Amino acid sequence: MIKVEGLSKRYARNVAVDNVSFEVQKGQIVGFLGPNGAGKTTTMRILTCFLPPTAGTANVAGYDVMRQPMEVKRRIGYLPETPPLYPDMEVGEYLEFVGRLKGISRSDLPRRVSDVAERCAVADVRKKLIHKLSKGYRQRVGLAQAIIHNPDVLILDEPTSGLDPKQITETRALIKSLAGDHTIILSTHILPEVDFICEQVVIISKGKIVATDSVHNLTNRLRGAESITIGVEPRGAATLDAAFVQQRLEQVSGVSRVLPRESRDRRLMFDLESLQGRSIRGDVARAVVESGWDLTELRPVALSLEEVFLQLTGTEQAHD
């Protein structure tokens, strides 16, 4: 649905997007992840035909953004970082205006407006002036505006920025519900968001793509070493010396690091990391049991996207 090849955007003094290539399949939700100023917005602006690229091509819904911008614009819905609202308009009036702008026929317009108002939960404020709306409502009106013409591709620039936690949850659920019918690209610098909404993630830093993969693969790929959390309890009424247990765990072959965590009642907790490429779960369990203690907990710790992100963008910086 979206195919970007060798896309660059240069300004007089800096490079905003540097030779970026990626592809998005139909119906997918892709997260654009990167720190502020990484080039997410610029890439999105090129995809929406707002900015022309300096080099490279971008194909959206089967049309080239440079050669057939009208066709592309007909098939995209775009929510910029600040929703493009007219404060002096009523919500309903605004949605009608956008609908006409997007080329919805006069006969379809009322139905489309009530549809999106319903879907984005702004039906109750249709008669309200936009400048009287709360931030959460504005964001939803912005989203309604983006999907009013039922576009093939939806491009959302930081759709949850500036919302309170409840609104964030609602907006995420709404975006998720839009998948399937629409191919969605959304940008964010909030990691859990990608984890929650997206199937695919493109990590971008300083204008370059540093990784592109599914959320699942990405965390796995970067996790060379295993890391686990275990809980150890003494058998019977005996007590345990944390330093002693730690020492014993460090002796297990393949364990590179043992970090004690806060203990609960009588249970001692530890974070263990293995040497690169070693599996330690079995050995650790055996060692605990053989020492006469109970192993009450053992769970793998998935590397969070946050760590993946820091790892990727961190190495990138090291090369500079």
Place this chain on the structure above:
Amino acid sequence: MTNILTIYRKELNSYFNSPIAYMVMALFGLLAGYFFYVYVAIFVDRSSQSQMMGGQSFPMDVNEWVIRQLLSNLSVIGLFMIPMLTMRLFAEEKRSGTIELLTTSPVRDMEIILGKWLAALTLYASVLAISGFSVGTLFLYGNPDVAPILTGYLGLLLQGGSLLAIGTFISTLTRNQIIAAFATFAVSLLLWVLDWVSAYETAAWAKVIGYMSVITHFEPFAKGVIDSKDVIFYLSLIFFGLFMTARSMESLRWRA
């Protein structure tokens, strides 16, 4: 065409949803009314003097003494009013980010520009129409020539259209409405007084500069003369302003 209409309606609504339209109409009505009153009063005074002298002194002509003067004054008021009508056209969209909505919608730049310009022109025309009430009362008490009145208003519309086109262009250059308004005012004023050079200089360059003055081309309309060279002058100024607006919108994308 539909797109132009969509933009046009939105712009017109936003003039009337904000105090701009009402304020401009009310204050213009006040000024136009005052000028009208003064010219009628002078005319009445002169005509009674003329009667005392047995109608010998000079021919009394309502068109010459009231309407033509009034139209000239209205064109000066337009100079002050036009920057207020055009300042927000693009500056506001740029500041609030709604320009991104317009330029990522399947609408051509020229359709956006024409919609906005036509909306400003419509407001300008309706403001001018207010002065029509005063002019209309003249028909109750005398019988002025209709033709020079109509050509005069046509001239005002053409002149207003030109300055509105230039104001639209200037509004694309900034995000700040005050800058847009003041720059438009300065350029309009300059275009106004360009013919002053012809007061002391008769060389060819001075003639060319004088020719570019918007006032030189308005005078014939006020006298009831439609000269194609004046019409073409205004139309090309309108075309030039809108063309520059389109170029500027395009360059926004390359620079943004």
